[in-house]
Amino acid sequence: MLVPIAVSSPPILAAAVPLVAVGGGVTTALPYALLIPMMPAQEHGAVTGLYGISRGLRIMLGPLLAGGAVQLAGGLLPENNGYGGMWFVAAAAAFSSLLELRRVQQVRR
Secondary structure, eight states, X not given: OOHHHHOOOHHHHHHHHHHHHHHXXXXXXXXXXXXXXXXXXXXXXXXXXXXXXHHHHHHHHHHHHXXXXXXXXXXXXXXXXXXXXXHHHHHHHXXXXXXXXXXXXXXXX
């Protein structure tokens, strides 16, 4: 996700976007798959509801944070009119999920 921040060449972006898309799909689907085995049997509905609420919040906050990053990066990344700034938000979200994954691994042990 760091390639589109600084690169504005269409061929390079065309090569990077499929990799970013696959990574995005994995980071949106994997958390629930990791959560299922950790759910207590009697609490599946409650845990799924909390997961759904947190996902809804992420869906609302993501575009707001990305839009703010585009505005802030407008002067810093003139070659792509600041749109590279949204990739900072996406990369930060993906990297922060690695911290949570480490915690999940510790809980499972």
